[in-house]
Amino acid sequence: MPDHQTVMLRWKAGSEAARAALPPVELRYGSGAREVMDLFEAGPESPIAVFLHGGYWQALDRSWFSWIAPALVSRGVSVAIPSYDLAPSVRLGRILMQARDAVEAVRARTGARPVVFGHSAGGHMASAMLSEGRASAALAISGVFDLEPLIPTSLNVALGLDVSEARALSVTNWPVPDGSTPGGTTLDCWVGGEESPEFIRQSRDMAALWGARGVETRVEVVAGADHFTVLDPLADAGSGMVRRIVEIPHAT
Template sequence: MSLEAQYNNRALVPDHPAVMARWRESAGAARAATPPQKIAYGPGDREYFDLFEAGSDALVVVFLHGGYWQALDPGWFSGIAPAFLAHGVSLAIPSYDLCPDVRLGQILRQVRAAVEAVRERSGRRPVVFGHSAGGHMAACMLSEGRAGAAVAISGVFDLAPLIPTSLNDALRLDAAEAAALSPIHWPVPDGSTPGGTVLDCVVGGEESAEFLRQSRMMADLWGGKGVETRYDPLPGLNHFTVLDPLFDTDSALVKRIIGLAGDRSRSHAA
């Protein structure tokens, strides 16, 4: 299968519109039940995060949405908030500008600012988790010491394979930029400092060979350098349904993220 086919998740999952429609429906219900605060982290129209707050002293986790850095916004993913609120954990979902209006490096700068704003508000490095492009950015935040731990769901950690695909029409990556923005080439979190030494690489077991390879490669690479890593392919799930566990209060994935947040809170301050 060509790289174009391996990374074209919408073509690989013909019923993805139905899955995304469920995202929208659950998001509307969640926003109606618990309207989020819209908090600016910068001056731009998309420089904000939605905060679903469980309480003034609650732990906060950060979800970075996917869309190949060129689609979607936090409003698609509000439906995951109830699973975290039920455990007394607040959820922040940042927005950011999209390619081709900006370069990927600018998106990373915005995500840094958003995560730092959450950190300043809570006084702790948050656990950051993200899907697809958001998995890439979650690993970047961990590398930089901005996250207490990271859970990357179907992440892309090496951007070079995207260069020959149609996805690059909007990303406009060349070899040098792809290498510079790929967390496989970034420093691993410093294990001698508190926090930031756990990376879970979760992926749908039914995803393309490239997505499986990316997650296993990242877990093996950073694990070999002293980071506590997990490679966790979830049976029967594809690139879209891999998010299903985030809507389930009792899922192992939700409990894992909350457990990481609790561990980091007890052990490490900002």
């Protein structure tokens, strides 16, 4: 299986090719230098799915992920990919505020709540947007939902989480989406079969927790995929992951 540096170089090359073949519209959602998103349009009336990238809230930006857009655009779904500020220059709570602003900018543009999907840290943010009623549905790919296990790890050097903040920002402790509103109660948790046991546990536990409280949830284990190659199906218009994003409920 390729190492993550090789996979990321493939992301970068694929993104450059995607941007050349399908130039995005740049949309600003705030005044900050990174408060901007790329919109890859499938058509004027197409639904928009918002992708929130990973990097443990402390790395990468939208330019690494343009490659995910062509397959979805070919299936009639536009794709918005925002950048956001990174830790340690901002706190995680501020990054969540930027995710809200980006999703709300898309919602204002279309008049409908978008599907929000994301990888790793982006999976955390996607589920947060669903909890708050900003998304019509969420698909979290190798998401991090319970933040307390990060506290003793090296990842927390930049994040600076203590127990109180980690609990407050863990979507496992957030309200489930409001079932009285049409749509907005579907959460998919996809995870690589070769991920660490902790990633698999978090996806299974999140789906079980919200599923027990009335949310339509599912867990999909991508056989043979690790934390990086789990995104590979997004390049294939016929993959189950792309089909799910196309078919997952869209609501106003």
